[in-house]
Amino acid sequence: MTGESGYIADLFDVAPAPTPRTAAEALALLDDWVEREWVRALDHAFADFICTIVREHGEQPSAMLALLAAMVSHQVGRGHVCLDVRHLCQATEPTLVLPPEGAGSLPADSLRPSDLFAGISPEELVATLSRSSAVGDGEQATPLVLDGSRLYLRRFWRYEQLIAAGIRGRLDQHAVPADVGLLAQALDGLFGTGPEPDYQKIACALAARSRFSVITGGPGTGKTTTVVNLLAALQSVACESADGDGPTPYLRIRLSAPTGKAAARLSESIGGAVDRLPLENLPGRPDKSAIPTRVTTLHRLLGSRPGSRSFRHNEDNPLPLDILVIDEASMVDVDLMASVFAALPDRARLIMLGDKDQLASVDAGAVLGELCQRAEKAHYLPETAQWLASVTGCPLPPELTDAGGLPLDQAVAMLRKSYRFNEHSGIGVLASATNAGNLDRPLIRQCRGQGFEDVVWLNEPGVAMLADHALTGSPERFRNNGQGRVVNHEPVAPPVGYGYYLRIIRDHKPSAGGETEAREQWDAWATEVLRGFNHFKVLCALRQGPFGVEGLNREVAERLRSAGLIDRTEGWYAGRPVLITGNDYNLGLMNGDIGVTLCVPWDRNEAGEPVDTLRVAFPSSDGSGAIRWISPSRLQSLETVYAMTVHKSQGSEFTHACLVIPDRLTPVLTRELVYTGITRARHWLSLVVSQESVLKEAVGRGVIRASGLARLLL
Ligand SMILES: Nc1ncnc2c1ncn2[C@@H]1O[C@H](COP(=O)(O)OP(=O)(O)OP(=O)(O)O)[C@@H](O)[C@H]1O
Secondary structure, eight states: OOOOHHHHHHTTTOOOOOOOOOHHHHHHHHHHHHOOOOOOOHHHHHHHHHHHHHHHHHTBBBBBHHHHHHHHHHHHHHOEEEEEHHHHHSSOOOOOOOOHHTTTOTTTTTTOHHHHTSOOOHHHHHHHHHHHHTTEESSOOOEEEEEEEEEHHHHHHHHHHHHHHHHHHHSSSSSSOSOHHHHHHHHHHHHOOOOSHHHHHHHHHHHBBEEEEEEEEOSSOOOHHHHHHHHHHHHHHHHHHHOOSSSSOOOOOEESSSHHHHHHHHHHHHHHHHTTTTTTGTTOOGGGGOOOOOOEEHHHHHHHOOTTTTTBBBTOOOOOOSSEEESSGGGHHHHHHHHHHSOOOOEEEEEEEEOOOOOSSSSSSOOHHHTTTTTTTTOOOOOHHHHHHHHHHSOOOEEEEEEEOOOOOOOGEOOOOSSSSSTTHHHHHHHHHHHHHHOOOOHHHHHHHHHHHHHHEEEEOOOOOHHHHHHHHOOSSSSGGGGGGEEEEEEOOOOOTTTHHHHHHHHOOOSOTTTTTTTHHHHHHHHHHHHTTTTTEEEEEBBBSTTTTHHHHHHHHHHHHTTTTTSSSSOOHHHHHHEEEEEEETTTTTTTTTEEEEEEEEEEEESSSSSEEEEEEEOTSSHHHHHHHHEEEOOOEEOOSSEHHHHHHTTTTTEEEEEEEEOOOOOTEEEEHHHHHTTEEEEEEEEEOHHHHHHHHTTTOOOOOOOOOHHHHH
């Protein structure tokens, strides 16, 4: 036996629990782990199911088979497509994140996963799995699939195969416009000409050449700007190449995002980018209406059916489009991605946009991260580089060329310059340093000493201080009290905290009118409240403990109540912000949607007089900017959201983000999490750090993700 429990058992002469020798003993151990909430009852049930299946084949299930079945199910629950038994043996605890956050001290005789797997060789595990009738190579209908050292639930193995086939099929067909000169002309009209490499122009050229492309970049590197220019260039070429007098043969384009929030955010930014297009300079003079500005969620686009995993659009009923753009693609899981490929017509282009360094989707799969593993160095083949240089008019830096480049490399473009954060922006500098895995002392000193105008470092993090910070945003803690900042020629207002949206609720409420006759006024008020709520957010790595979501939600609510901004802190009250935690297809609400509770005089008493009632205002998920008013009693899964986890904040951006780093290192605290938290901040960032070493260590370690997608595309 190895690990801490073995060591403690030695010290106190406590007999360590024996390693399970039979499947029944393994299931009993899993029972214990379910009781401790280390694994889900579902993981135990799956292990039990596998044991039953193999018994039906006249085989005696081994303890190890039962444990591995439970562990692969556990990994899927944590967002992995598979379990790599090599990682399991080499780094058990970080791979499984077991024991989990907040597990506390363990009885000396309890077994941890590291006690079971750490001493075993991966080859031994692979051999054990290969011998079982429940495990196959994908050809047979087995519930588990073993591919090299990766163990999959069959469904996820199939998703990965479908995605790889969809990408490979598209990489094989070039989609270069017949008249490359026209494309070059359109790109010059959009980006101008110059000798320096313009990575946005390069990304457009690369994406115009292929039926599948990925454009990745950090915050503010111009992903939206680039895709709008790309669509304009493609429409320009389509218009100019058309012959005859018929209607203009515009390409059918759809824009999508994985969540309502991400769709709404893209809808907001894309309209402005389309308005700025110099369409009159382009060949064919495409009309503005040829570039859509409405963004839908992927679920809506594919046609989700309540209570079903299947979509209306699929291989038998493909989407009627020529180009599909998916924004925030890092949040798309393998299940949804496989459905997209199934519903995409063979000749349609797919363009994925996202930040490869962000946390991956909460559900299984890190598709974008996998596809962008080699994006930093590009690996463009000499012929790709030459083609890009001829179309864009600027030579590529030689270090981005590689004679051994893979087909996928030729379809991935990385934007390398931030237009939002300049070299003086602490948010930008911290994001880059985090990505490089290196937060050094001088940078931390600079943050601590107001060395950046947009960052404040809070290192005396009592919960009371945090609650005060949440109330006002603490402008006095920023350089010049947060006054006088200008970003991209626009003035930036000082930080405001949650007091701001609560005062909008109180001071800007329409004076009268019912649900129908004064609807526009109520909608406008709710829109202003929701915008105001977006000015500040507390982001936590953890759910529990003094620096976790649950405790901070209570403290912040209490502080807002003592400031007289809300009436109560429990149950439903005006001002309560809520986060939806499960999809509700009937209400059209998705996991991650955020609304604010408001008091409206829409009910009538028996005398027909207006009576106050509470409704939760949500922004509409179709990016139209409309408001949906929903009765609290109809909402099923939700929580209060003054503080939220960094995981849940993906796809959102806040004027001011307050990132709370816990005082202890825990497995969830990784570089991707810190990077995602920092980059949720648009203009102001507060870093709450009680132990500098915890932050530095977190930034030093990346997430271990198991997936076979990149290998399938070799
Ligand atoms: N080539 C450019 N020249 C000048 N400004 C630019 C350029 N590209 C983008 N910008 C500006 O930079 C800002 C960010 O651009 P954009 O929204 O396209 O980036 P993004 O990568 O989509 O951002 P996000 O991280 O929010 O998704 C916008 O204000 C945009 O107008």
